[in-house]
Amino acid sequence: MERPQTEREATRNLQTYLRQLSYHDPGITPPPIDGIFGNATRQALCEFQRQSGLPVTGIATLDTWNALYEAYRVSLAENAMPSRVAVFPATPKNYCLSLGCRHFSVSVLQYMLRELQHDVGDGIPIEISGTFDDATEQAVKEFQRCCDGLDCNGTVDCKTWDAIVLRYNALVERPPKE
Numbered sequence: 001m002e003r004p005q006t007e008r009e010a011t012r013n014l015q016t017y018l019r020q021l022s023y024h025d026p027g028i029t030p031p032p033i034d035g036i037f038g039n040a041t042r043q044a045l046c047e048f049q050r051q052s053g054l055p056v057t058g059i060a061t062l063d064t065w066n067a068l069y070e071a072y073r074v075s076l077a078e079n080a081m082p083s084r085v086a087v088f089p090a091t092p093k094n095y096c097l098s099l100g101c102r103h104f105s106v107s108v109l110q111y112m113l114r115e116l117q118h119d120v121g122d123g124i125p126i127e128i129s130g131t132f133d134d135a136t137e138q139a140v141k142e143f144q145r146c147c148d149g150l151d152c153n154g155t156v157d158c159k160t161w162d163a164i165v166l167r168y169n170a171l172v173e174r175p176p177k178e
Helices: 007-024 039-052 062-078 104-116 134-145 158-172
Strands: none
Touching (some): 007 039, 007 062, 039 062, 104 134, 104 158, 134 158
């Protein structure tokens, strides 16, 4: 049987819901998540009640709880990070992509390397073929030369893959230049 929430746990949940909403709604002041129903929590709750057309009491009635939880659930769904796809094989241990490999992950590697060419290397043309060819090996070596701690051997182990993904993500997450 489930044990009932304490008042502190319930307050912490309320604060968590309000904090999530405040990330995407400047009309809700972010409350602390400390389990204490203080002025900042009351203010955030009143702001939520006002926006939701509920009586502005600063008290978490059942109607307020239900509306708050639903808004929280919707906010999580609408603002969730995209699901990730693991394309680099995790098994067998010490797996690596190298000359001659044919795999979907090679296509992804080739795409990322092509996108990174302006930041790294001399721009050897890379065809996205899914086959780890000489041009792919050269592009990998060029990338490895630019990164501390990577062996410059032209093969893609987990450490090299992670470095490429990290650099690629930094590239695509940059705000556009005006």
